[in-house]
Amino acid sequence: MNGLHDMGGMDGFGPVQVEKREPVFHHRWERRVFGLVGGSATRRLAGPTDAFRFAIERMRPSHYLRASYYERWLTALATLLVEKGVVTREELVGRAGDSFPLSQPAPVLHIPTSARSQAPLFVVGDSVVVRNEHPSRHTRCPRYVRGKRGTIVRVDGAFRLPDVAAHRDVPCAEPAYSVRFSTRELWGTAAGATETIHVDLWQSYLEPA
Template sequence: MSRVHDMGGRFGDGPIPIAGTDEPVFETEWHARALAVTLAAGALGKWNIDISRHARECLSPKDYCRFTYYEKWMGGLADLLVDGGVVTREELAGAAPQPAPKELQERKLSASRVATVLAAGGPANRDGAAPKFAIGDKVRTRRIARNVMLDGGHTRLPAYAAGVEGEIILSHGCHVLPDAAAHRLGEQPEPLYTVVFDAGDLWGEPERAGDEVTCDLWQSYLEPVT
């Protein structure tokens, strides 16, 4: 995470509305279409999930704050489509579309394949180095939540958890490192852990004493507490 959307722990943004269990899956019909278009475009193979997350992060702060959830998806997708050479800005603005290259036509996600593709998902576990930490180890997160490979780059270390001590409670093996994959620097897989933090250490004043927060964090985000 980076930029304006890394909002965890902030005050003053108002309450978060919680939908009831009887709420529809999609609030409006176009939300379902936005999800479908995003999945279909992703099947073209021009980007990965980390690149798409970073595209949403790179929306201007003004747009990010005023856009709804699926508007953020559409804003990021528009940039991905142009950057990937799938469409032009002119086509997005309403110009007559040009025929898609044969390569993209062959990758189109047909309706008959949707269920199979969604069931398969996109596993990010990989072979790699043995974990440096074990369950029960005390660790401290990197003091500043930033991508150390690229200034302003994507990272999955949230600002509210930076520089805080926690404990390893799960070890997940090696997974693709988002900080690298979001910028086409290769997968560079690293051990991934679930780290538990005392909510008071993160927020100062937790809702209830003893509350905990867990984060899935890559090995390079962590250092041992001695």
């Protein structure tokens, strides 16, 4: 899913502000949110991690930009609990004493139900190109590598494909790889000539170069 959450390579947001001696939690409520998310995951109340990430991605852009890290966590958890019928929005508003913004509803999507092949199609040293796709569903393929050429540097085995796992509880393991990209391939001559980055990508994101 394209959105403001996928900010890699974006311009116009200014420098990253690094807080010296930053505490783990700035407010007591953040500690509670951390515990709520962990407890909900343990009891499987809100779905898998990929569904949680997709709920964050569905936040309205204006809300996402002004929200703190743990406010995004709280919004995602509350959204999933409402969608699964664990609580109602009215209950949340009643406890908050004011409005309680949730993420936007999930779009109607076609999600494959059959397991993909677990046989690796690539080996270390293979040149690959990232498919230039822009799905409405959750994906872990960042925009800045789409359509770009890279090299397989590690085969990681089969893992659940987030693009499916975020939406359906079905078998969906497929091979994942560490892919090396030249920063000039990604961002042009403004990048360093010898710099590279490594991105973990699933097999269905890739095709032979």
